[in-house]
Amino acid sequence: MDDDSSGNKTVFWRRFSEALLPGRRRVRSEEELQAVIDASEEEGIINEEEGEMLHSIFEFGETIVREIMVPRTDMLCCSIDDTVEAVLHGIIDSGHSRIPLYKGTTDRIVGLVYAKDLLKHWGKPLEQIDLGSIMREPYFVPETKKIEELFKEFRSRRMHMAIAIDEYGGTSGLITIEDLIEEIVGDIQDEYDLEEEWLQPQEDGSLLVDCRLNIDEFEDYFDVTLPRERFDTVGGWLFHLLGRVPLKGEELRNQGLLMTVEKCDDRKIHTVRVRRDSSPEEPAP
Numbered sequence: 001m002d003d004d005s006s007g008n009k010t011v012f013w014r015r016f017s018e019a020l021l022p023g024r025r026r027v028r029s030e031e032e033l034q035a036v037i038d039a040s041e042e043e044g045i046i047n048e049e050e051g052e053m054l055h056s057i058f059e060f061g062e063t064i065v066r067e068i069m070v071p072r073t074d075m076l077c078c079s080i081d082d083t084v085e086a087v088l089h090g091i092i093d094s095g096h097s098r099i100p101l102y103k104g105t106t107d108r109i110v111g112l113v114y115a116k117d118l119l120k121h122w123g124k125p126l127e128q129i130d131l132g133s134i135m136r137e138p139y140f141v142p143e144t145k146k147i148e149e150l151f152k153e154f155r156s157r158r159m160h161m162a163i164a165i166d167e168y169g170g171t172s173g174l175i176t177i178e179d180l181i182e183e184i185v186g187d188i189q190d191e192y193d194l195e196e197e198w199l200q201p202q203e204d205g206s207l208l209v210d211c212r213l214n215i216d217e218f219e220d221y222f223d224v225t226l227p228r229e230r231f232d233t234v235g236g237w238l239f240h241l242l243g244r245v246p247l248k249g250e251e252l253r254n255q256g257l258l259m260t261v262e263k264c265d266d267r268k269i270h271t272v273r274v275r276r277d278s279s280p281e282e283p284a285p
Contacts, residue, residue: 065146065164069172069173069175070179071212072107072172075106076090076094076100077106079102080101080103080132080135084127084131087099088118100163112161113135118134120134138163140162140163141164143165143172151180162175198210198212198217199213207274209234209272209274210270211233213234215232218237234269235268238261245265245267247261248261248262253277
């Protein structure tokens, strides 16, 4: 980076930081700041990653838990009646340091087991360890809570995980402080994370899409705008189009895209093959 570029970037960051301080006259609206970010990115003063991070700061205040949580169907949980050995295997196999415990069904989360709490009993026979006595009380939040508010609660309570609940009090999903941080800085890949390919290019020019993919990312990638209903993922959108879980091999046409269901079960869609479609669009039945 040359001296001029470095100097321009320094000036940008100083002015941007000053603009966010209370009482500064420079800020007229959030839209104005977003426009400044876009212009600075186009002029090369900041790079694309820095621009995305700054835009994410503004979106952070409007995002709700349901949009970024791990849905209940993807949560790794253990029963309160499971053996300590089973819970240990769950921790080791997943790489997670905290495992929710349920009683009866996952709609009733009763506690959290921390790996570090199990380590305190190192050397003790497993059958002598009572899960009920070492589990911690779960923290429940509504799935509609703003993640900005949750982040403040995590910090004040010194917590790292919460169980999201729906309007009926059932388990909706799970969210961690890492999920919140990733909303600003992007994915955090640590030594326990398994690399997941949400969009996999295929030899025939199509893409294999994981149906857990956030709908915003799908829109950005395929340059489409979808009508917003009560769904946050590709799978939710496809379910909305049909009003039911699609069958394997079933095709849907929408937004100039041809989508073929590759993998599903009787409850959810797992993967779908997507390609551009030049034929007339057929409405979903």
